[in-house]
Amino acid sequence: MTRLVDQMKTGLDAPICITWELTYACNLACVHCLSSSGRRDPRELSTAEAFRVIDELRAMQVFYVNIGGGEPMIRRDFFDIVEYATTGGVGVKFSTNGAYIDAERARRLAGMDYLDIQISVDGADEATNDRVRGQGSFATARRAMENLADADFGEFKISVVVTRDNVSQLDDFLAMADGFGAQLRLTRLRPSGRGVDTWHDLHPTLDQQRDLHRWLLAHGERVLTGDSFFHLNALGESLPGLNMCGAGRVVCLIDPIGDVYACPFVIHDEFLAGNVRDAGGFTDVWRTSDLFSELREPQSAGACASCGAWDACQGGCMAAKFFTGLPLDGPDPECVGGEGEHALSAVTSVPKPSGDHSRPVPVELGRR
């Protein structure tokens, strides 16, 4: 019988895990933002269009959707969209920096079914977090978590992007989660969006990756990872999960203007499959787009074919390779065999971003 993971690689009738960025607007300007968010895009989907997307997801039996942004709670119709989804059988897990979760909204959220919340924190202390997410963002996130705990929301998630600076704080994050009755979620730093500029200084070193792998093996049962770290499996023992790149096969991304990309980490023209406003809607993009059909073909191991670890790591993350200028059929830039570093040293150009919604950086004018 064909292995399940091989079946997955040829694609499913509907995605398992779909990320939907509701807006590019954001009150923060995190240095590693995957979507280079900041300013709202005037072409953003209207409430009615968002409802139509949800109708399609329901018809396709997509059981839940991961909502993000930007900061999704900035949208005035945020609660309308979430309620439309959850009351119609499409569960919602949304990511937020917590700025809009005051005591009243926390109570409202606590009263809703089929709703999960992920509060983003990228340091176990204020200094580490605020360096990445901006001044005051740690205090904001903590206040939101306190409000959710006071409102008896139940088990929310604390979502951490693992970086060179916070990888030594994993136990502290776990303690923070335990303190709130929350669950810890760790994901991989990717060189996407504004991360293109910061990844080289922020991604964990090879030694840190080994520590991370050990830590995940020891604590994996209690921690969510969204299958983020399968490139580490080349170190030996495999982490729990599907151990494959799901881009266009089991996952995809809908961006705020309805563009459908292969995964949340590749907002770039090269990985644009279509738009939910197209005639056949999201359903046709998922089932028939050229890009997704291509991703569902068997992928070549390329330069990694002779490496004994390829079965374990599958060549790693497509997005990480693409945005660091590496060929897609070669090693991941964080290849634990050291091949990534070697390959990176030969890179002469990296792809230009195809979109940027960052707010303009205020320029300080000198006094005359």
Next chain:
Amino acid sequence: MLDSPLGLHPSVALRPEPFGALAYHYDNRRLVFLKHPSMVDLVRSLDEHPDLRSALEANGIAEDRWDAYDRAVTSLIESDVVITR
């Protein structure tokens, strides 16, 4: 388990897929894979039969395979996808 009256948990939805089906549990939000179409047919029919044995018979599953199906159904009970009625 063969003599137990079984059924699909009311909070579980099955989504057909080429390999079988995805089962999603709306209460614990866990996703479980049913890795064969015949398993999907069996699970869907559990409610209509007094016990697992008669469901297996009705689905035309050969007796020498019942142990394997018994084990698979037991694991679905552990993940709360299937319940005893």
